[in-house]
Amino acid sequence: MKDILDAIQSPDSTSADFAALPLPESYRAITVHKDETEMFAGMATREKDPRKSIHLDEVPLPELGPGEALVAVMASSVNYNSVWTSIFEPLSTFGFLERYGRTSELAKRHDLPYHIIGSDLAGVVLRTGPGVNAWKPGDEVVAHCLSVELESSDGHNDTMLDPEQRIWGFETNFGGLAEVALVKSNQLMPKPDHLSWEEAAAPGLVNSTAYRQLVSRNGAAMKQGDNVLIWGASGGLGSYATQFALAGGANPICVVSSEQKADICRAMGADAIIDRNAEGYKFWKDENTQDPKEWKRFGKRIRELTGGEDIDIVFEHPGRETFGASVFVTRKGGTITTCASTSGYMHEYDNRYLWMSLKRIIGSHFANYREAWEANRLIAKGKIHPTLSKVYSLEETGQAAYDVHRNLHQGKVGVLALAPEEGLGVRDHDKRAQHIDAINRFRNI
Ligand SMILES: C/C=C/C(=O)SCCNC(=O)CCNC(=O)[C@H](O)C(C)(C)COP(=O)(O)OP(=O)(O)OC[C@H]1O[C@@H](n2cnc3c(N)ncnc32)[C@H](O)[C@@H]1OP(=O)(O)O
Numbered sequence: 001m002k003d004i005l006d007a008i009q010s011p012d013s014t015s016a017d018f019a020a021l022p023l024p025e026s027y028r029a030i031t032v033h034k035d036e037t038e039m040f041a042g043m044a045t046r047e048k049d050p051r052k053s054i055h056l057d058e059v060p061l062p063e064l065g066p067g068e069a070l071v072a073v074m075a076s077s078v079n080y081n082s083v084w085t086s087i088f089e090p091l092s093t094f095g096f097l098e099r100y101g102r103t104s105e106l107a108k109r110h111d112l113p114y115h116i117i118g119s120d121l122a123g124v125v126l127r128t129g130p131g132v133n134a135w136k137p138g139d140e141v142v143a144h145c146l147s148v149e150l151e152s153s154d155g156h157n158d159t160m161l162d163p164e165q166r167i168w169g170f171e172t173n174f175g176g177l178a179e180v181a182l183v184k185s186n187q188l189m190p191k192p193d194h195l196s197w198e199e200a201a202a203p204g205l206v207n208s209t210a211y212r213q214l215v216s217r218n219g220a221a222m223k224q225g226d227n228v229l230i231w232g233a234s235g236g237l238g239s240y241a242t243q244f245a246l247a248g249g250a251n252p253i254c255v256v257s258s259e260q261k262a263d264i265c266r267a268m269g270a271d272a273i274i275d276r277n278a279e280g281y282k283f284w285k286d287e288n289t290q291d292p293k294e295w296k297r298f299g300k301r302i303r304e305l306t307g308g309e310d311i312d313i314v315f316e317h318p319g320r321e322t323f324g325a326s327v328f329v330t331r332k333g334g335t336i337t338t339c340a341s342t343s344g345y346m347h348e349y350d351n352r353y354l355w356m357s358l359k360r361i362i363g364s365h366f367a368n369y370r371e372a373w374e375a376n377r378l379i380a381k382g383k384i385h386p387t388l389s390k391v392y393s394l395e396e397t398g399q400a401a402y403d404v405h406r407n408l409h410q411g412k413v414g415v416l417a418l419a420p421e422e423g424l425g426v427r428d429h430d431k432r433a434q435h436i437d438a439i440n441r442f443r444n445i
């Protein structure tokens, strides 16, 4: 592993040098264990502690198959899907690995008693499998997390519709929170050259998801002037949705839960901000009853901020707690686009407000290859910026996931894998200098 790191850090290394490097037999990886899936049984979601279920193990290097690449991971980031994996909710991810393992001889590799998690990486290609021509050893890359087989016609208009569509590092093994990762080569994209490894590893999953959900024609197809209600506007998804809204000439109405988070949204350029905590919205009177008066109070506040207008697009992900309010505050003909249900997946809303006002609910999930590429291109061009706040070591991944689970974080939380320290990997210093304030906006807050 030391030779690999030396080659990455040497400016003189060539592709041939990387191709000649011997591969390690094993590597360090963040895992959850199959024999521990019941460890939190009976506990409330909030009490399930990722620090107890997340392990750092030495694992054997997987076999490299056709169309695949092995990547030396310099940095990764924590996504909420790793929180779900670590608390075994809504179900254990070992079921996904078993199901994948049954699909082919090669896919059997994924069905193991441990799950190497993580759905983002920035690093360097070590080896490519047969049939890979677009990438070679030594290429500096990021990886998006869409794993598809593309053997059915269903996925050929939109790869997200492939029946064998999986999220790498969640529904497949050999994820990015590790020193080495196995990806399909069509997950690879060029690493933005003005960013450090940990900055480059931060946007991938959430940036691509927000791009499809909000900007793409497969999502809400946001246009100039749209009022966009963004829940968790300084969180993982929301910090990119807010940037897309601002960059696309829309009007983000940012919902956050503290003054500090409101300040971050202001620093990004938003001015319509609702502190849900300070304003005390209680959309549910009790566990089973919503309070439409609170939806109305929320809508009134939105109208104050917009000069009397209602919401064209809701960027939804909290789910059960907010969905009734989201449907209510959307204008006639508007769109609620949802990619998650953090607070509960059994939603309840008043359907009269949906059908009588011709609103639409759109389900959105990650992004197809093209959408992920377009989202990464915007990062590479310095139009959208990483929202990296804190960076942890691989050993501290449990704590990093705990922070995200307990909503103690801002933006994205990074994890260093092979990178010995922060700040390495920047290739274009001039471009970086142009955007340095935006790149650092979320740091250390
Ligand atoms: C990029 C980052 C993303 C995120 O962070 S997203 C957030 C994290 N992700 C999640 O929380 C999602 C986790 N996944 C799940 O909860 C589950 O994954 C799903 C609920 C999405 C699906 O559940 P499942 O059990 O995997 O599949 P089924 O379709 O409910 O059950 C399979 C059985 O149901 C049959 N079935 C499916 N559709 C129908 C139908 N329309 N009519 C009749 N049967 C149907 C199938 O055939 C099969 O059957 P047979 O078990 O016998 O093989």
Ligand SMILES: NC(=O)C1=CN([C@@H]2O[C@H](COP(=O)(O)OP(=O)(O)OC[C@H]3O[C@@H](n4cnc5c(N)ncnc54)[C@H](OP(=O)(O)O)[C@@H]3O)[C@@H](O)[C@H]2O)C=CC1
Pocket (backbone or CB within 6 Å): 079, 080, 081, 084, 205, 206, 209, 231, 232, 233, 234, 235, 236, 237, 238, 255, 256, 257, 258, 261, 276, 317, 318, 321, 322, 339, 340, 341, 342, 343, 364, 365, 366, 367, 404, 407, 411
């Ligand atoms: N389908 C897909 O492709 C994807 C789905 N997801 C899912 O989306 C969800 C959010 O992910 P991500 O943005 O990375 O997570 P983060 O935790 O980084 O951000 C979510 C933010 O939402 C806000 N929030 C949380 N709970 C509530 C609530 N009950 N009511 C209102 N606001 C709430 C919080 O902001 P504040 O406290 O400031 O209001 C929080 O910071 C997760 O469930 C994740 O699994 C994520 C990426 C892709």
